[in-house]
Amino acid sequence: MIPCEFNKPAADGTGHIENALDQALQETFPASDAINLHQWNEMEAVEKMRAEREARLRNASSVDRAARYSRGPTAFSA
Structure with missing residues (x-):
């Protein structure tokens, strides 16, 4: 069998990847x-x-929203 990079154990490749990720972190x-x-x-x-x-706002009815807005800072008072 011809020795090459692909015949190395997976742990070696994983180690290189983990080292690169640690360095980036x-x-x-x-x-x-x-x-x-x-x-x-x-x-x-x-x-x-x-x-x-x-x-809460999604579940509020339109009557509740109108009452809340009429009491809020945008309410008009003469």
Whole structure:
């Protein structure tokens, strides 16, 4: 059998790919850029509140929406 690159075990190829991915990850997220878990949790909470608000607005009837808008900052008062 003729030795060639294709006869190497799969682990060698996987190792090269994993090393390249690790290198790219280190370049993308250097050690000085620590993950701020407080900001991450705050962002997730804001996204959750936005989704809940959008779901509430979708489920609200037109009468509920009209009543809410008449009480809001855009309501006209003489």
